[in-house]
Amino acid sequence: MGYCQLQRKKYQNLYLWFPNIFEFKGGIQVYSAFLLEALQSLYPHIEYDVFLKHDTYCSPNSSFIRNTRFHVAGNWHITLRTLAFATQIIGHGFWQRPNLVITSHLNFTVAAYLLKRLTGIPYWTVAHGIEAWDIEPSTLKVALQNADRILAVSNYTRDRLLKQGFNPGQVLVLPNTFDANRLRIKTKSSVLLKRYGLNAEQPIILTVARLSKSEQYKGYDKILTALPQIRQTIPNVHYLLVGKGDDQSRIEELISKLQLQDCVTLAGYVPDEELSDHYNLCDVFAMPSKGEGFGIVYLEALACGKPTLGGNRDGTLDALCNGELGALVDPDNTEAIAQTLIQILQGQYPNPILYQPELLRQKVIERFGFKSFQQTLGSYLEHYFEYI
Template sequence: MQTTDTPIHHVFVFLEIFAQEGGIQSYVKDILEGYQSLTEQPDCPYQADIFLLRDSADSKNPFSGGNLTFHYFLSGTPWLGRLRLATALLKTLLTQRPDHVFCGHINLAPLIHALCKPLGIPYTVLTYGKEVWDALPEPKRYALQAAQEIWTISRYSRDRLCAANKIPIKQVQFLPCIVDETLFTPGEKPPTLLEKYHLTGCTVLMTVARLWSGDPYKGVDVTIRALPAILKEFPEVKYLVIGRGDDQPRLAQLAQDLGVAERVIFAGFVRTEDLSAHYRVADIYVMPSQEGFGIVYLEAMVSGIPVISGDDDGSADPLQDGRVGWRVPHRDVDCVAEACLEVLRNLNNPAELRCNGSWLREQTIAKFSKGALTQQLKVLIEQQL
C-alpha cells in the first residue's frame, strides 16, 4: 500500500446499492467492501464519499464507520433527485477537490463528465455488460472516451464496448466479479427442498435467472427445448428454474407444448440467503445465455456444481475459457442437450475434473474470492496515484 502524508479523497457515484437486489448491486457492494478493507490497513490514506441516487437514508446499509461517508438522494420525483445529487456533487467537487471520481453507471457518465472535466478532476467509469455493448448516444460515448480509465468485468465486455464506442483497449482495466465462498458451500441435498420441489430420487438441472420477456437471453427456453433429448437417456432428470418475471407463462407453456411440463419446476423468487441450499439440490448448473460475466456460475462452482454456459459472452472468464466448465452455442438446442448429456455421463467420473466439486471450488476461489478482488482494487487505485 502506497502511503502519503495527506488523505486521498475519492468520490463514488452510483444509481443505487440498497434499494434493489441484483448482480450489479451485489458487485458494487463487493467493491465497496474491498475498498473499506483497504482503508482499514495501517497508514492507508484513502477516504471516500458515496453518492447514491436512488437509495434513501432508511436503507439497510451494512457499511458503518471507517472512511466511507454515504449521501442519499432518493426522491418521489426522479428529476428532483437527480438535481439534488448533481448539486451536492458539484459542491463537493468545488470545495473538496477530490483526487478521483468513480462513476458507477454509464447513465451517470454524462453528468460526471460535465462536472469533472472543467475542473480537471480525473474520473473512471464502471461498466458491467450489455449496457455498453452497442453504440451509445454521443453524451455517453464522449463521457467514456474522456474518462481516465474504464473498468469492466470481463474481456468480452471490454471488447464489445471498445468496438462499439471507439475506445482504445488500453483505456480499459479489469475488476472481475467475485463470489462469497463462505456463503456458498458444498453439502448434501437438503431433504426439505427435495420434498418441497418433488425432486427426491431425481437428477437436477438448475438455472437461477430473472424471467423477464425483455431479457430472454438467459437460455431457459433453450434448456427446456433440450429436455426431450436429455430425458431419452436420463428419464430421472428434472429442471429447477429459480427466478421470477413476466416470461414465466411463456416458458411454462413451452414446457407443456413439448410434453415436459412435469419435469420443469418453477421455484419463483429465492432470497440470497437461501440460495446456497438451493445450489446443493442441483447436479448441474445450466445457463446457456449471453452474460457480461455471470456471477451465478461462480456461485454454482464454489458449491461444487458442474457448469454449462454459453460460448460467446463474458462467461469465458468465470469458466476460465472452458477449463472449469462446458461452454456451448447459447441458442443451439442440440448443443445444449449434448453438453448436458456429457456432464450427466461424467458426474461420477474421477477423470473429469470439471465434475469434481472440490476441484471446482478450489479453482474458483483462487481467482474470484473477496481477497482477490481487494488485491486487484488496490492495484488499480495505486496506478492512478
C-alpha cells in the same frame, strides 16, 4: 434526497456513484458493494461519499466502515429522479472536490465528464455487459473516452470496447467476485427436496436468473426447449428455475406448450440465505446465455462444486475460463445444449474437473475470490493514487 452519516473525519475523499446497493441485488449492485468493500479495505483512512440513485435508505446494519456517508435519491419520483441525482452528484462534487469519482454504471459518466470539465476531478467507470458492447449516444461515448480508467468486468467486454476505438491502456479488467464464505459444498437439502417434491437420486438442472423480458438472452427458455430431448435419455430429469420477473408468463406458456409441467419447477424468488442450498440441490448448473457481461451465478455454482454450463458468446467465457472450469455451448443450438447436459449428467463430459467439486471450488476462489478482486483493484490504484 438525503444522507445517512456514519461518521465524518477530515481525510482525503473518494466519491462513488452507484445505481443502488441496499434495496435491489442485481449484478451491478453486487459488484458495487464489493467494490466499496475492497476500496475501504485498501484505504480505511480516507473519507467515502456514496451516492445511490434508486435506494431510499441505507442499511443501519451495513458492514461498511464508519467514515462513510450514504446519499440516497430514491425518494424522488421516478420522473424527477435522474435530474435530482445529477444535481446531487455534480453539486456535491463541485462543492467538496473529491480526489476521485468512481461510477459503477456507464450512464453516470456523462455527469462525471461535466464535473471533470468544471473542476478537473478525475473519474473511473465500470463497464459490465451489453450496455458497453455497442455504445451509440455520442455524449456517452465522449464521456467514456475522457474517463481516466474504464474497469471492464471481463476480457470479453474489454474487447468489445476496444473494437469501438477505446484506448487499450485506458480499459482494464476487474472481474466480478463473490462471497466464498456464503457458498459451501453440501449434500442435497432434505428440506428443499421435500419442498419441491424431488428425491435425492433425481438428476436436477438448475438456473438462477432474473426472469425479465429484457434479459431473455439468459437462455432459460433454451433449456426448456431442450428438455424433451434430454428426457428421452434421462426420463426422471427435473429442471429447477430460480428467479422471478415479468417474463414468467411467457415461460409458463412454454412449459405448457411443451407439456413439461411434471418436470419443471418455477421456484420464484429465493432469499440469499437459501441460495447455497439451492446450488447444492442440483447436479448441473446451466445458463446458456448470450448477453452476460460476466455472470456471478457461474462463480456461485462453481464455489458449491457444481458442473456448470454456459454460452460461448459473451462474458461467460471469462467466468468459465474459456472452458477450463465448465462446459461452453452455442446458446442458440438447442441440440448442443441438450447433448451437453446429457453428457454432464451421465458423467461423460470430457473435462474431468467438472466431477471434482473441491478442485472446482479451489480454482474459482483462486481466480475470482474477493482477495483476488481486492489485489487487482489495489494494483490499479497503487500508482494512480500514491498520495492516498
